[in-house]
Amino acid sequence: MTINTTGPAVAVDGRIVGDRALATRQRLADALSHLLSSQPFRDIKVIDIARQAGTSPATFYQYFSSVEDALQLVAHHVIQESSQLTSDTAGAEGIGGMTDARQVVDRLFGFWQTHQAVIRAIDAKAAEGDERFVEVRNQLLSAAGTPLDRAMERQGLSARSAMRPRVLAGALVTLLASAATHESGFAAWGTRDELRDCLASLLVNCIKAA
Template identity: 45%
Template sequence: MRTVDGRVAGRRGQATRQKLLDCLSEMLSSSPYRDVKVIDVARKAGTSPATFYQYFPDVEGAVLELADQMTAEGAVLAELVKGRSWAGKAGWQSAQELVDGFLEFWRQNDAILRVIDLGAAEGDKRFNKIRTKILTAVNGSLAESISELQAKGRIDKDVNPAAIAGALVAMLAAVASHQKGFTAWGVKQAELKPNLALLVHLGVTGKKPTR
């Protein structure tokens, strides 16, 4: 791990760097991204702006580092699909666990995901690349599962696995990022999950689930 000027950071420096990232993450959960300043992050971490600039060029650079760390954690989403059965009751369980995984991942990383969505919406290719990377693995695993069902003759041969998988992943991401909004619409979390899982199961198998 190196500093901005290329020096190798020692154990103490790495700890300071991680503390700055942890403080930034905490601040993003309670303050708008544009309002977070270097001096505020440094003060919260008990250090100086000069120390912050040793490790990051600016707040945006630190946010991108947080995003990269979160992307690695996002690999767990693909594991929710890979090698799973979509037949019978096992298929219903697969759909439920995929939905649970998406909603939980977004809840745990809500602050940084909001910043990524904002940057991507503004056309920042760096943020768009990170968002795509988070979803690509699970999209690929889901498309593979649909292709396998298609090869076995369980779903229509005219179905495009990549298109179905992409639509389902986009839906899951959109719903996961809007969980609080459903409450305002009178939809409880306990009601959201099974209905979302139903849509996922229908999308993958073309059939109602066996419960």
């Protein structure tokens, strides 16, 4: 995954640096993304990132104080990409049938799979209680859940149910995200399509029953 950074590059000491340094910072972020696709975040060291980027640890420390800081930049890119998830699922406003619900499931699963290496690292740091990555995960879930929230409001759920649409949307999207993260492990119970159809059915039934 290519990391597109925006704005001026800022060194650890606070200096705003130019385009060449911005390219170096981006190369370091790209290197971390590449490494995440093949090994756990906890095993990645500064020297690994520097070597992958074709530079030195000293250069890494000009832009990041730790590997976690570099992960924050990578995670920021994923958050930016999540805006397309919100717009892509805007058609979910008519959820009520299996076709619409399955599209919602497929779009979320597609996003999670595209960014699975980074999301896995975000989840690991969030599970450790790192508030920076707890916030990142919350932002990703919010982006994924917003279309469901809007869909339920448009269908009048807020007017006919004591359950707040945002709460139900949050519960459902958390379930979907967890299933997307562990989709490969579902092979012991059934096929990928069966899993996604089951989740789509849950979406429809939960919204109808609320």
